[in-house]
Amino acid sequence: xxxxxxxxxxxxxxxxxxxxxxxxxxxxxxxxxxxxxxxxxxxxxxxxxxxxxxxxxxxxxxxxxxxxxxxxxxxxxxxxxxxxxxxxxxxxxxxxxxxxxxxxxxxxxxxxxxxxxxxxxxxxxxxxxxxxxxxxxxxxxxxxxxxxxxxxxxxxxxxxxxxxxxxxxxxxxxxxxxxxxxxxxxxxxxxxxxxxxxxxxxxxxxxxxxxxxxxxxxxxxxxxxxxxxxxxxxxxxxxxx
Amino acid sequence: xxxxxxxxxxxxxxxxxxxxxxxxxxxxxxxxxxxxxxxxxxxxxxxxxxxxxxxxxxxxxxxxxxxxxxxxxxxxxxxxxxxxxxxxxxxxxxxxxxxxxxxxxxxxxxxxxxxxxxxxxxxxxxxxxxxxxxxxxxxxxxxxxxxxxxxxxxxxxxxxxxxxxxxxxxxxxxxxxxxxxxxxxxxxxxxxxxxxxxxxxxxxxxxxxxxxxxxxxxxxxxxxxxxxxxxxxxxxxxxxx
Numbered sequence: 180x181x182x183x184x185x186x187x188x189x190x191x192x193x194x195x196x197x198x199x200x201x202x203x204x205x206x207x208x209x210x211x212x213x214x215x216x217x218x219x220x221x222x223x224x225x226x227x228x229x230x231x232x233x234x235x236x237x238x239x240x241x242x243x244x245x246x247x248x249x250x251x252x253x254x255x256x257x258x259x260x261x262x263x264x265x266x267x268x269x270x271x272x273x274x275x276x277x278x279x280x281x282x283x284x285x286x287x288x289x290x291x292x293x294x295x296x297x298x299x300x301x302x303x304x305x306x307x308x309x310x311x312x313x314x315x316x317x318x319x320x321x322x323x324x325x326x327x328x329x330x331x332x333x334x335x336x337x338x339x340x341x342x343x344x345x346x347x348x349x350x351x352x353x354x355x356x357x358x359x360x361x362x363x364x365x366x367x368x369x370x371x372x373x374x375x376x377x378x379x380x381x382x383x384x385x386x387x388x389x390x391x392x393x394x395x396x397x398x399x400x401x402x403x404x405x406x407x408x409x410x411x412x413x414x415x416x417x418x419x420x
Numbered sequence: 421x422x423x424x425x426x427x428x429x430x431x432x433x434x435x436x437x438x439x440x441x442x443x444x445x446x447x448x449x450x451x452x453x454x455x456x457x458x459x460x461x462x463x464x465x466x467x468x469x470x471x472x473x474x475x476x477x478x479x480x481x482x483x484x485x486x487x488x489x490x491x492x493x494x495x496x497x498x499x500x501x502x503x504x505x506x507x508x509x510x511x512x513x514x515x516x517x518x519x520x521x522x523x524x525x526x527x528x529x530x531x532x533x534x535x536x537x538x539x540x541x542x543x544x545x546x547x548x549x550x551x552x553x554x555x556x557x558x559x560x561x562x563x564x565x566x567x568x569x570x571x572x573x574x575x576x577x578x579x580x581x582x583x584x585x586x587x588x589x590x591x592x593x594x595x596x597x598x599x600x601x602x603x604x605x606x607x608x609x610x611x612x613x614x615x616x617x618x619x620x621x622x623x624x625x626x627x628x629x630x631x632x633x634x635x636x637x638x639x640x641x642x643x644x645x646x647x648x649x650x651x652x653x654x655x656x657x658x659x660x661x
Contacts, residue, residue: 369625369634380621384610388638389638390645391638392636392637392645393610393635393637394635395624396632396634397630397632404633406654406658413647417647
């Protein structure tokens with residue numbers, strides 16, 4: 180892990196860009212004392228996502244958490260995968276034609292992404308937990324819900340997850356969802372046009388966790404109400420302290 | 421409104437029993453300064469419900485709210501209605517036989533209750549708002565969701581409602597649900613055996629409010645997690661202050 184840039188934001192948050200081999204990432208910390216870490220999931224494209232990520236990070240840091248994220252495989256400046264680009268093109272073709280999105284396309288799009296991204300997030304976790312400003316247990320917050328599901332199953336350092344329903348979830352991953360046992364808070368935008376509401380409800384039903392809470396709100400994909408930021412902090416405060 | 425008994429609870433909350441004509445009720449207040457009021461809805465039977473009601477009231481009072489409730493028509497020591505008793509017997513017969521509960525039974529059980537209870541809650545509101553310790557706007561929190569829906573539509577002093585999904589809702593009330601425009605937080609116990617989950621989701625979908633949030637949690641009818649008490653206080657703090 181190699182820090183490449185550092186700035187102090189106006190609210191005192193220390194923001195550091197880093198690379199982990201070829202993978203760029205960003206770390207936000209409240210101070211030198213060890214803070215529990217929240218990994219910020221996102222759909223890929225750190226630069227494009229930066230305004231929303233830094234807002235979420237600041238909100239978490241204000242409550243005493245550190246926050247970190249890394250670029251997804253095939254996004255931002257990272258090399259594209261021909262297979263993923265093809266699956267993405269097929270997805271957009273289906274959406275443009277108003278056709279239902281085939282399970283087979285979702286599988287081609289999401290499963291290889293999860294297979295590649297999850298080991299990268301775990302490697303990032305190793306490097307981040309070696310820093311004196313970071314301590315476990317760890318939370319995962321955000322989208323590509325399939326990445327959050329896989330992490331929750333395979334990574335024992337993840338103690339709680341706040342998952343954004345809304346990305347495509349391969350039906351094959353419902354079996355993994357049943358294996359999740361950590362506390363979950365699931366955010367669902369009720370009117371999200373790019374989202375299959377029933378699939379999100381079915382996925383919530385499938386999770387094996389004894390403590391799972393669904394928060395459904397009005398508005399589209401990016402319209403999550405501000406008060407959910409506070410609700411997320413309180414969820415992590417219950418489980419990461 | 422006539423106060424009949426008064427006691428100071430160990431956490432300093434002032435609890436006063438009152439009667440409003442023939443209707444018994446309970447008021448809990450944090451102190452002499454005017455506090456926004458939360459009406460506590462319940463399925464009837466103040467004495468039986470008291471332990472849960474006082475716990476909810478104390479939680480609200482600790483956050484600076486006053487809380488009050490009244491007995492429902494036909495419950496506790498109030499005179500029974502023959503028609504309501506018959507509808508209740510038909511309901512229990514259907515449940516015991518494992519049959520689906522007919523819309524017609526639900527209509528006979530719930531619609532007259534709503535028609536009678538809502539004017540009583542409004543009369544209670546008049547009396548409570550005349551006290552110097554109480555100020556508007558008002559919140560409604562609790563079950564018999566159909567009473568909450570009707571109050572939200574007809575009573576302009578109700579500014580926000582926290583509704584417990586779980587009681588029977590006549591399909592005829594979906595039209596009223598569409599007329600609700602105040603902020604709502606709806607609690608749904610996902611595994612509640614006595615509850616029709618799909619009906620609760622359909623009702624949530626029907627509400628006309630621009631701000632509506634669904635909180636679904638695991639566990640049965642009385643298993644609402646403790647943290648929902650805090651979430652409820654924060655919801656009312658956003659809308660009643």
